[in-house]
Amino acid sequence: MTSTLPRLLAAEEIRRRVGELASEISRDYADRPDVLLVGVLQGASVFLADLIRSLAIPVSLDFVRASSYGPAAASSGRVAIRADLETPLAGRDVLIVEDVVDTGRTLDRLLERLAEGRPASLNVCTLLDKPSRRVLPVRARYVGFEIPDVFVVGYGMDYNERYRQLPDVHYLDPPPPQDSWNTND
Ligand code: IMP
Ligand code: MG
Secondary structure, three states: OOOOOOEEEOHHHHHHHHHHHHHHHHHHOOOOOOEEEEEEEOOOHHHHHHHHOOOOOOEEEEEEEEEEEOOOHHHHOEEEEEOOOOOOOOOOEEEEEEEEEOOOHHHHHHHHHHHOOOOOEEEEEEEEEOHHHOOOOOOOOEEEEEOOOOOEEEOOEOEOOEOOOOOOEEEOOOOOOHHHOOOOO
16 A cells, blocks of 8 residues: 655665564574563554564564553653563563654553563564654664654554554654654554
8 A cells, every 4th residue: 555645764675674673683582592572562563573574583472552541641651551461571581572662651661561570681672763752761772763753654653543554654744743642552
């Protein structure tokens, strides 16, 4: 499906970069027999699906969901994690797979929550990073693309549940209202 929205990253560019990330991860975790990828629903689903198929190491998969709550949820930034993880984390190498790190609130909360399960290691792989938007100082070990302060859609990412199926990453111009940016999905 094509779109008339302005394009930030072409599918081919994304494909190439996902391959590079997968090689890097496969190298770094080569001697780790028990790697668990934790995808953050729903936005990271397309990225995760591409990433796992390029990995050269065995991995298990699980998913979590994050949601903002409280008044002006997205901007005030309280994040609840729904982690009905099927698998115990203790002693495992856990790699969170996220679509985009924006303020960092979601990741901060998620890292805190997953650390409670005492994994052997806990790292983050995000397709996109918007460092200029950061409110909390979280860092992803693997970053596909650093992008400017824009609202992106496509390749799994949505605005009000639209645009997820687009194969390229686009941005909304004009951007949507700020308090609708990080809807955590
Ligand atoms: P953070 O907690 O502010 O870092 O926001 C993280 C979550 O908000 C991401 O997991 C996305 O689901 C969502 N989000 C942030 N920026 C964008 C964007 O530009 N497009 C679509 N979703 C976004
Ligand atoms: Mg997300």
